[in-house]
Amino acid sequence: MSTDPTLDALTRSAADPDRLVLLRGGTVVTMDPTLGTLDRGDVLVRGARVVDVGRHLPDSGAIVVDATGSIVAPGMVDTHRHAWQAQMRRTIPDVDDLGGYLRSTLMHVAPAYTADDVYLGTRLAALTALDGGITTMLDFSHNSRTTAHSDAAITALIDTGIRGVHASMAPHFGHWDGQWPADLARLRSTYVPTDDQLVTLRMAALATGDIAGHLAYGPELARVATDLDIGVSLDVMFGQAASAAILDWRRQGLLGPHLESIHSTALSADAWAAMRDHGVTVSLAPTSDAQIGLEDAVPPVDEALAHGIRPGLSVDVEVALASDMFTQMRALLTIQRMRAVNAAYGTEAEPTRITTRDVLDFATLSGARTLRLDDRTGSITPGKQADLIVVDAEAINTMPLHDAVGTLVLGADRSNITSVWVAGQVRKWAGALVSVDVDALRTQVHDSVAAITERLATTGARR
Numbered sequence: 001m002s003t004d005p006t007l008d009a010l011t012r013s014a015a016d017p018d019r020l021v022l023l024r025g026g027t028v029v030t031m032d033p034t035l036g037t038l039d040r041g042d043v044l045v046r047g048a049r050v051v052d053v054g055r056h057l058p059d060s061g062a063i064v065v066d067a068t069g070s071i072v073a074p075g076m077v078d079t080h081r082h083a084w085q086a087q088m089r090r091t092i093p094d095v096d097d098l099g100g101y102l103r104s105t106l107m108h109v110a111p112a113y114t115a116d117d118v119y120l121g122t123r124l125a126a127l128t129a130l131d132g133g134i135t136t137m138l139d140f141s142h143n144s145r146t147t148a149h150s151d152a153a154i155t156a157l158i159d160t161g162i163r164g165v166h167a168s169m170a171p172h173f174g175h176w177d178g179q180w181p182a183d184l185a186r187l188r189s190t191y192v193p194t195d196d197q198l199v200t201l202r203m204a205a206l207a208t209g210d211i212a213g214h215l216a217y218g219p220e221l222a223r224v225a226t227d228l229d230i231g232v233s234l235d236v237m238f239g240q241a242a243s244a245a246i247l248d249w250r251r252q253g254l255l256g257p258h259l260e261s262i263h264s265t266a267l268s269a270d271a272w273a274a275m276r277d278h279g280v281t282v283s284l285a286p287t288s289d290a291q292i293g294l295e296d297a298v299p300p301v302d303e304a305l306a307h308g309i310r311p312g313l314s315v316d317v318e319v320a321l322a323s324d325m326f327t328q329m330r331a332l333l334t335i336q337r338m339r340a341v342n343a344a345y346g347t348e349a350e351p352t353r354i355t356t357r358d359v360l361d362f363a364t365l366s367g368a369r370t371l372r373l374d375d376r377t378g379s380i381t382p383g384k385q386a387d388l389i390v391v392d393a394e395a396i397n398t399m400p401l402h403d404a405v406g407t408l409v410l411g412a413d414r415s416n417i418t419s420v421w422v423a424g425q426v427r428k429w430a431g432a433l434v435s436v437d438v439d440a441l442r443t444q445v446h447d448s449v450a451a452i453t454e455r456l457a458t459t460g461a462r463r
Contacts, residue, residue: 004429004430006063006064006065007426007429007430007434009063010063010426010429011434013063014425016047017047017048018046018047019046019047019063019424020044020045020046020061020062020063021044021045021062021063021065021386021424022042022043022044022045022057022059022062022063022064022065023042023043023044023045023065023067023072023388023390024042024057024059024064024065024066024067024068025040025041025042025066025067025068026040026041026043026067026068026069026070026071026072026390027039027040027041027070027071027072027393027401027404028041028042028043028053028071028072028073028380029071029072029073029074029360029380029404029405029408030053030074030379030380030381031073031074031360031361031364031365031378031379031380032053032365032379032380032381035053035380035381037404037405038053038054038055040055041053041054041055041072042054042055042056042057043072043380043386043388044057044062045386045388045421045424046424047424048385048386048423048424048425049382049383049384049385049386049424050380050381050382050383050384050385050386051382051383052382053380053381053382065390065419067390069392069393069394070390070391070392070393070394070418071390071391071393071401071404071407071408071412072380072388072389072390072391073360073364073380073388073389073391073404073408074135074364074365074377074378074379074380074387074388074389075133075134075135075136075163075364075377075387075388075389075420075421075422076132076133076134076135076136076325076363076364076367076389077134077135077136077137077312077313077363077364077367077368077370077371077373077377077378078129078134078136078137078138078313078314078315078325078367079138079260079262079283079312079313079314079367079370079371080138080140080233080235080260080262080283080285080314080315080316081125081129081137081138081139081140081314081315081316081317081318082139082140082141082142082316082317082318083121083122083125083126083137083139083140083141083153083156084113084117084118084121084122084125084139084141084143084153085105085109085121085125085317085318085319086120086121086122086124086125086128086318087117087120087121087124087445087448087449087452088105088109088121088318088319088449088452089318089319089323090318090319090320091104091105091109091319092104092105092319092320093320095291095292095319095320096292096293097292097293098292098293098294100292101292101317101319101320102172102173102211104319105317105319106142106171106172106173107172107173107174108456109452109456110143110171110172110173110174111145111171111173111174111175111459112452112455112456112459113143113145113149113452114451115146115148115149115151115152116152116448117448117451117452118141118143118149118152118153118156119152119153119155119156120156120444120445120448121448122139122141122152122153122156122157123156123159123160123441124441124445125137125139125318125323126139126156126157126160126162126164127160127433127436127441128323129162129323130160130161130162130420130422130427130428130433131414131417131420131428131433132323132324132325132326132414132417133324133325133389133391133414133417133420134162134324134325135162135163135377135387135388135389135420135421135422135427136162136163136164136165136367136368136371136373136377136378136387137157137162137163137164137165138164138165138167138202138233138260138283138314138371139153139157139164139165139166139167140167140169140204140233140235140262141153141154141166141167141168141169141204142169142170142171142172142204142215142235143171144168144169144170144171144176144179144180144183145170145171145174145175145176145177146176146177146179147177147179147183147186150168150179150180150183150187153166153168154166154168154187154191154199154201155191157199158191158198158199160427161198161422161425161427162198162422162427163198163199163373163377163385163387163422163423164198164199164200165199165200165201165202165371165373166187166191166192166199166200166201166202167201167202167203167204167233168180168181168183168184168187168201168202168203168204169203169204169205169206169215170214170215172211172212172215173212181203181221181224182224184201184203184224184228184230185227185228187201188201188228188230195229198422198423200373201228201230202230202231202232202233202260203221203224203225203228203230203231203232203233204232204233204234204235205217205221205232205233205234205235206234206235206236207234207235207236207237207238207241207242207245207246208236208241208242208245210236210241211236216245217232217234217245217249217254218249218252218254219252219254222254225258230258231258231259231260231371231372232258232259232260233259233260233262233283234259234260234261234262235262235263236262236263237261237262237263237264237265237267238263238264238265238266238267238294238295239265239266239267239295240266240268242267242271243267243268243270243271246261246267246271246274246275247270247271247274249274250274250278255274255275255278255280256278256279256280257278257279257280257281257372258372259278259280259281260280260281260282260283260370260371261275261280261281261282261283262283262285262314263283263284263285263288263289263294264282264283264284264300264303264304264311265289265294265295265296265297265298265299265300266295266296266298266300267300267303272303272304272306272307273307275307275309276307276308276309280309281309281311281312281369281370281371281372282304282309282311282312282370283311283312283313283314283370284299284300284301284304284311284312284313284314284332284362285299285313285314285315285316285328286299286313286328286331286332286335287315287316287321287322287327287328287331288314288316288317288320288321290331290335291320291321292317292320298335298339299331299332299335299336301332301335301336301354301362302336302339302340302352305354310361310362310366310369311362311366311370312362312363312366312367312368312369312370312371313325313328313329313332313359313362313363313367314328315328324413324414325363326409326412326413326414328363329356329359329360329362329363329409330359330409330410332354332359332362333354333356333358333359333409336353336354337351337353337354340352340353340354341353356403356405356406356408356409356410357405359409360405360408360409364378364379365378365379366378385422385423385424386421386423386424387421387422387423388419388420388421389417389419389420389421390417390418390419390420391407391408391412391416391417391418392416392417392418393407393416395415395416397411397412397413397416398411398412398416415431417431418430418431
């Protein structure tokens with residue numbers, strides 16, 4: 001047991017579906033358009049769900065968590081991350097283009113991963129997400145060389161306690177067992193027989209076959225997804241090739257709200273209209289587009305909003321990018337406002353700027369909607385599951401609190417997150433992950449990197 005009586009009480013009662021927890025006295029940023037933001041508000045949680053939001057809620061029978069001097073907000077949603085790569089973080093920090101990433105990470109490093117390496121990388125990414133206030137993460141798992149690799153990736157999400165979406169795809173390059181997409185049926189029946197679980201399943205695919213033909217979305221993959229009643233997350237959704245593919249899918253009747261378009265950079269106006277008309281959701285990767293130089297390198301937030309699509313945000317690849325959602329929010333806010341002012345400069349036009357509330361919405365409620373999970377997460381709304389973060393508003397970098405949304409977007413970072421809750425279970429407490437031996441994890445990560453490096457050296461010698 002810990003020396004913290006509140007944490008001890010939460011741990012002892014974790015399995016009780018009727019446990020009451022009252023987060024009291026914080027500034028509650030609900031991101032619910034009806035409830036808004038409450039100063040000195042309370043959030044009451046029963047089991048996995050929020051049951052009430054208000055002021056001076058009764059605490060009878062509840063474990064009381066003092067949130068005075070803190071912001072209580074929805075957990076953030078990462079709509080696209082290649083989690084297996086986590087132990088190779090920042091190995092290519094100055095990569096210049098998509099080809100450099102493909103050659104370095106997917107062609108060279110990925111084939112050296114065992115199932116154990118996939119498990120460890122995915123676990124590291126998920127724990128890092130939780131530590132940074134991300135309670136939902138879509139893992140675009142594109143190193144599924146065997147059924148064991150797939151099992152490792154989805155099990156890692158389950159074991160960390162994150163709200164995870166396992167989006168399964170075969171690898172781009174190198175040897176693999178050819179088990180995908182047929183193996184999706186096994187994953188569905190084994191791990192996700194129903195869609196009301198903490199970890200859910202999607203298919204992952206590419207927009208076109210330019211990189212790897214077997215991964216291109218089309219009628220065959222669409223039938224598999226339809227038969228299994230799962231959504232499809234589509235990567236490399238940028239440029240003329242993806243625009244043409246979207247229009248082809250429209251003609252084939254393959255567009256629909258089950259599709260998630262990732263990146264969506266430099267798409268044609270016709271493609272945007274087709275996605276809008278068929279309810280396709282959009283995941284933006286603000287730092288990825290700019291850092292890696294994808295197409296025109298501009299995250300298309302203006303294009304999405306012009307078509308009535310409120311996008312989600314994503315981290316993408318930690319081999320070249322930051323791991324947290326604060327970076328994504330700030331990058332997108334800066335890029336869009338720069339574009340808006342630049343477009344109006346020297347004219348009488350008024351710049352059309354997005355706001356801090358917009359990007360926080362993209363990182364929470366709209367992100368949940370992007371993954372079709374907004375019925376259960378993304379806002380602090382009675383009836384939804386209690387995916388929450390508590391952020392210290394009295395720290396050196398956040399005090400004094402004048403605007404809670406502005407503080408979350410522009411002032412806070414992962415070090416200010418004192419607690420993280422997923423479906424009513426505490427995953428971070430007093431600034432540290434709960435029941436995670438970070439020292440042991442660190443050893444495992446270094447051992448995995450050493451083993452991967454040795455395999456790469458051996459393969460290089462054989463060549």
